[in-house]
Amino acid sequence: MKTNGIELEKEILDQLPAIVLAVDKNFNTLYANNAALTFMGSTPENVIGKHCYNMVRNPQCKTPECCIAQAMADGKVHSIRSEADGGTGNRFLESTAVPLKDEKGEIVGGLEFVLDITQKVLDEKKLNEQGRTIRDMSTPTIKLWDGILVLPVVGVIDTNRAQHMMDSMLNKILSSNSRAIIMDIQGVAAVDTAVANHLIKITKATKLMGCECLISGISPGVAKTLTQLGINLGSIKTKATLSDALEEAFSMINLRVITTEAKQ
Structure with a gap:
């Protein structure tokens, strides 16, 4: 375990199953934890400094619905469900974004936490289909x-x-x-x-x-x-x-x- 504060934080984030992504106000990637790199099928060298919307091909990217863009715009927490194409195929995601602020309280970027809810969505669809079948039978x-x-x-x-x-x-x-x-x-x-x-x-x-x-x-x-x-x-x-x-x-x-x- 690292003793340096920043290194310790990164090590903790790298062990999380959730995707963690930090960007600046121009959407350049500042940090991506191991879960994010696995999802994108990439390495830190190919991700850091690159635009996040080129790494995670989400329909909400570069649109007003992008939750990290909304968080950076109004300084509030935003969440959204979406379907995205990373480096491992289409996945269903639940994203929550918060603004990143400097010492003066100015917004300098955004931090996004993303949960892969693909299995949950597939299970919900299966239950809905079973429900429709039961209703049709009844x-x-x-x-x-x-x-x-x-x-x-x-x-x-x-x-x-x-x-x-x-x-x-x-x-x-x-x-x-x-x-x-x-x-x-x-x-x-x-x-x-x-x-x-x-x-x-x-x-x-x-x-x-x-x-x-x-x-x-x-x-x-x-x-x-x-x-x-x-x-x-x-x-x-x-x-x-x-x-x-x-x-x-x-x-x-x-x-x-x-x-x-x-x-x-």
């Missing part, structure tokens, strides 16, 4: 017949799920040119004012797409709750069972269900 809009769709709903309907249901239904209506969609809520245990409002909004949105929405599977308990709450579903067509709703949907597209006896 709200599958199925084509039952040419012009007829069905969305079986099971579980709790909150604001986020209702929005996803609406997006799924509208996209499917557009791609299939359907004229009728059945939202079967037999698997929904409870319907309160909020859930009823979500259902009303969804049916209105489908109607604007030229597709009539029917709600099936309203249990006696749910019907009683809606009545007690004074909720009026208005002009929304409701059916007790999915089969009743399907028969109604067939009539909407000018098809008729005919029951025939099986041959012996």
Whole structure:
């Protein structure tokens, strides 16, 4: 361990996993720790005295969004997330910059601390993709017949799920040119004012797409709750069972269900 103050500080900074970069007001690199050199795939000889924006190819470099430029401009701390290309390929970074001042308090440069959050970002993206997959599985809009769709709903309907249901239904209506969609809520245990409002909004949105929405599977308990709450579903067509709703949907597209006896 070095005893000289400056050498000691540099040794400590060189052991940090975070990138540490110091520049003057012209963006000439004054110092880069080992993590910074590794990220840039370079050596001190090729970095010190060179413009930092030529070393770290960040989209925010040489723009008003550059956090170290902002720190040197207003003397405040600035942070930003970005994607940069060093010498080791594209990485996601979280940067925080502070101004460097002399003895008189004048800003003479900037110091930037950068964390490589690539794995964190990739993990977040994976979780988001898994979340979308789960939501898609929980709200599958199925084509039952040419012009007829069905969305079986099971579980709790909150604001986020209702929005996803609406997006799924509208996209499917557009791609299939359907004229009728059945939202079967037999698997929904409870319907309160909020859930009823979500259902009303969804049916209105489908109607604007030229597709009539029917709600099936309203249990006696749910019907009683809606009545007690004074909720009026208005002009929304409701059916007790999915089969009743399907028969109604067939009539909407000018098809008729005919029951025939099986041959012996």
